[in-house]
Amino acid sequence: MKEDTRPEDFIGHAYTPQIGRMLPYGALINSKGIIVQVMTEEDYADL
């Protein structure tokens, strides 16, 4: 995994626990195991 990989870059990838560790703000996985949405700092900026 490249050092400058952003959480959004994982959209479309199959979820793995290793990828999960790189998604501190969470993500939504579809029933096929594919990451379809990634939460980012912006989702929680004002909370």
Add this chain to the structure above:
Amino acid sequence: MNIVVDSDILFDSVKEKDPDNILRRLRNAGHRIFIPLTVLGEVMLTGITEKRRDDALRVMDFCDEIDPFWMIPNERLRGCCPCIDETDRRIHGLTDKTHLGYAAAYNTRRLAMHYFLTTDGELLHLTLLCKEKCNLRPPEIIDPDTLRTKLLNK
């Protein structure tokens, strides 16, 4: 609407063979189903410990059909759980409170979680503190009959 589902609802869904299955109807009406990782874990563990492997497998097959979104833990969840403790300290079910925590943790200004669907009487009277703490409309904790009335006109 976005609906987070408790494990009891999933087990009930595979018991019912009729077309009135609430999750199937919600999906057909265009609503989105969300399942926390802890709910998935509870389904699997119940399958093992209560010798309900067939039910757990049926739940997995059913999830293929209703195509839910699986929710993974995030940093926010760790902040929402103590807030849920504060909501009502009489609730003792850590697992249930954690399921609820996912609904709160993924409830943001950009992605609202509208309902938490459960039959657990201990949770149904709760109102989460999302409004007071984060100025967000909290997910409404709701039972299947009430949700049918609200979203499915039945």
